[in-house]
Amino acid sequence: MSQTIKRIAFIGLGVMGHPMAGHLARAGLEVHVYNRTSAKAEDWTERYGGHHHPTPRQAAEQADLVLLCVGNDDDVHEVALGDDGVLHGMQAGSLLVDHTTASASLAESLDTACRERGIGFLDAPVSGGQQGAENGALTIMCGGTxxxxxxxxxxxxxxxxxVNLMGPAGSGQLTKMVNQICIAGLVQGLSEGLHFAERAGLDQARVVEVISQGAAGSWQMENRHRTMIDDEYEHGFAIDWMRKDLAICLDQARHLQARLPVTALVDQFYADLQAMGGGRWDTSALLRRLRAFD
Incomplete structure (x- = not known):
């Protein structure tokens, strides 16, 4: 039961991991952290207490639960299976949870590696962005037992x-792929709608106020329309990371023989924005791409 989990290791203290680990510390749990940039780990412990360690393996030693939140498949492989990875420090009966948005095949490989050591595993990518992490309002899609x-x-x-269990190992990552596929289409549609309203001479904010109450409404519309209208994109979920996620989606789609024509097109639109120097802009910058042709 959850009461047996007392000592936690959290690996990866970026814009998501930092507040997520902080919520655990504030709940009174013993939290040990590792971050590739040690200064971030030091800053975290100064704010929340706990302990920071020079390697993932040392952070994971004697931990009942180890949580990963890093960048991509290669990062997960390094912090989990590398020479100083957490699996070399974890004990039988403990549990590994990977919050990274990564491939389903990696989740399945980690599950196998964990089972061989008597360790539980869940792939558990998150949705909600930095704001959701800071507010404790993420959506977590899990794969495992x-x-x-x-x-x-x-x-x-x-x-x-x-927090939802979607099926066996890998199911959390597959569900996150569906999430990113849907977001890509939604943001492009919202961008085109705002662009059309602007060219038609309409008050974009008033248009959104009206249509958001009907079938066109979405999280993206509610939370991004104002900054899109104001051409502000120095915030939110970076295009570089979205393209990483969409590459995973498109690769999985090829494996499944699923057709994702809109997703592939929007991925290329994001490539255009990267070429414009916008790799760190929020994904809603698709509207800036349309305005660039004005």
Missing amino acids: ESDFARVEPLLAHYARA
Whole structure:
């Protein structure tokens, strides 16, 4: 049960991991952290207490639960399976949860590696961005066994408003792919709608106020329309990271023989924005691309 989890290791203290680990510390749990840039780990412990370590392996030693939140498949492989990776420090009966948005095949490989060591595993990518992490309002999509999920669900609730088991290992990552596919189409549609309203001489904000109450409404519309209208994109989820995620989606789609024509097109639109120097702009900058042709 969750009461047996007392010592936690959190690996990766970026814009998401930093507040997520902070919620655990504020809940009174013993949290040990590692970050590739040690200064960030030091800053975290100064703010929240806990302990920071020079390697993932040392952070994971004697931990009941190890949480990963890093950049991509290669990063996960390094911090989990590398010479100083967490699996070399974890003990049988402990649990590894990977919050990184990564490939389903990596999740399946990690599950196998964990089972061979008597360690539980969940792939558990998150949605909600930095704001969701800071507010403890993330959505978490998990893949793994029901017993491992039941053990960790109450702890994940410290930084999530929704935590769901979607199926066996890899299912969390597949669900996150669906999430990113839907977002890509939504943001492009919103960008085109705002661009059309602007060219038609309409008050864009008033248009959104009206249509957001009907079938066109979405999280993207509610939370991004104002900054899009104002051409502000130095915030939010970076295009570089979205292209990383969409590459995973498109690769998986080829494997599944699923057709993603709109997703592939929007991915190329994001490549255009990267070429404009916008790799760190928020994904809603698709509107800036349309305005560039005015």
